[in-house]
Amino acid sequence: MTVPEHSFAAPAQTVTCNGLLFDMDGTIIDSTEAVVKNWQKIGREIGVDADVILATSHGRRSIDVLAMYEPKLANWDYISRVEALIPTEYGADAVEIPGSRAFLDDIDRRSLPWCIVTSGTRPLVSGWLDVLKLAHPKNLVTAEDVEHGKPDPACYLLGRTKLELAQENPSVVVFEDAPAGVRSGKAAGFRVVALATTHKIEQLVDAGADWIVRDMRSVRLKSWNKGTGEAELEIVDALLLCDTT
Structure with a gap:
C-alpha cells in the first residue's frame, strides 16, 4: 500500500x-544509529552478521534476540551491563x-x-x-x-x-x-x-x-x-x- x-x-x-x-x-x-553500532559490536563478538540481527531486533528485548543467535549470552547480567553502556558510548547518536x-x-x-x-x-x-x-x-x-x-x-x-x-x-x-x-x-x-x-x-x-x-x-x-x-x-x-x- x-x-x-x-x-x-x-x-x-x-x-x-x-x-x-x-x-x-x-x-x-x-537511537537507531546507537542500536546499530551496539548490535554490530555484539555481532562481531558472536560471529553473526549484524544485518541478520537487526532484521529481527527492533521493538524486541535483547534477551529474546540473543536467545536466537547466542543463547549463552541471553541473560540479564550480560544484557544489563551492555545496555547500560550504550547511552554513554553512543550518546551523540x-x-x-x-x-x-x-x-x-x-x-x-x-x-x-x-x-x-x-x-x-x-x-x-x-x-x-x-x-x-x-x-x-x-x-x-x-x-x-x-x-x-x-x-x-x-x-x-x-x-x-x-x-x-x-x-x-x-x-x-x-x-x-x-x-x-x-x-x-x-x-x-x-x-x-x-x-x-x-x-x-x-x-x-x-x-x-x-x-x-x-x-x-x-x-x-x-x-x-x-x-x-x-x-x-x-x-x-x-x-x-x-x-x-
Missing part, C-alpha cells in the same frame, strides 16, 4: 483517556523524536498518569533519559519486568497497573512505533497511536494501529481534569484507520 504525503491530513480528533503508555525507542527518542520533549514535559508538569513501557533494560532507559535530559516518569516497565516481551500484552497490562488508575475500566492510550509493540498494545485492549518513524505504513496498518501519525508533534494534551482523572488528547494530521469510538 502506498500512502501519499497528503494522506496525513485527517481533521483534528479529540480522544478521551485516563492514562498514557509510551514505548521508548522510535516513539520518544531515535541519539535524538528526541520531534514533539516528544514538549509533550512529555506538558503531561509530566500537569501530573497526568504516564509510564514508559519498553523492550530496553532499566539502565538503558534511564541512561537515555539522562543523556537527552527528558522527563522521567514515576513508573517504568522494562524488559526485566515481564516473562514475555512484545507482542505479548503483559508489559502494557503491567504498565496500566503501575499507573494506579482509579476507574474500574480505565481508558488507556499507547504510543508505539513498531508492529510488535502495536500488537502488544492492542492485545492488552488499548487504543494505539503508531508513529511512522521506523516502519512502513502498511506494517503499522497490519498490526492494527488505531491512528498513524508522523511523530509526536501530531499529539497534544487538550485538557486534564485531575479530579475526575479524565484527559482529552488532540490528534492532528493523522491517518484514521479504524473506528475508534
Whole structure:
C-alpha cells in the first residue's frame, strides 16, 4: 500500500483517556544509529552478521534476540551491563523524536498518569533519559519486568497497573512505533497511536494501529481534569484507520 504525503491530513480528533503508555525507542527518542553500532559490536563478538540481527531486533528485548543467535549470552547480567553502556558510548547518536520533549514535559508538569513501557533494560532507559535530559516518569516497565516481551500484552497490562488508575475500566492510550509493540498494545485492549518513524505504513496498518501519525508533534494534551482523572488528547494530521469510538 502506498500512502501519499497528503494522506496525513485527517481533521483534528479529540480522544478521551485516563492514562498514557509510551514505548521508548522510535516513539520518544531515535537511537537507531546507537542500536546499530551496539548490535554490530555484539555481532562481531558472536560471529553473526549484524544485518541478520537487526532484521529481527527492533521493538524486541535483547534477551529474546540473543536467545536466537547466542543463547549463552541471553541473560540479564550480560544484557544489563551492555545496555547500560550504550547511552554513554553512543550518546551523540541519539535524538528526541520531534514533539516528544514538549509533550512529555506538558503531561509530566500537569501530573497526568504516564509510564514508559519498553523492550530496553532499566539502565538503558534511564541512561537515555539522562543523556537527552527528558522527563522521567514515576513508573517504568522494562524488559526485566515481564516473562514475555512484545507482542505479548503483559508489559502494557503491567504498565496500566503501575499507573494506579482509579476507574474500574480505565481508558488507556499507547504510543508505539513498531508492529510488535502495536500488537502488544492492542492485545492488552488499548487504543494505539503508531508513529511512522521506523516502519512502513502498511506494517503499522497490519498490526492494527488505531491512528498513524508522523511523530509526536501530531499529539497534544487538550485538557486534564485531575479530579475526575479524565484527559482529552488532540490528534492532528493523522491517518484514521479504524473506528475508534
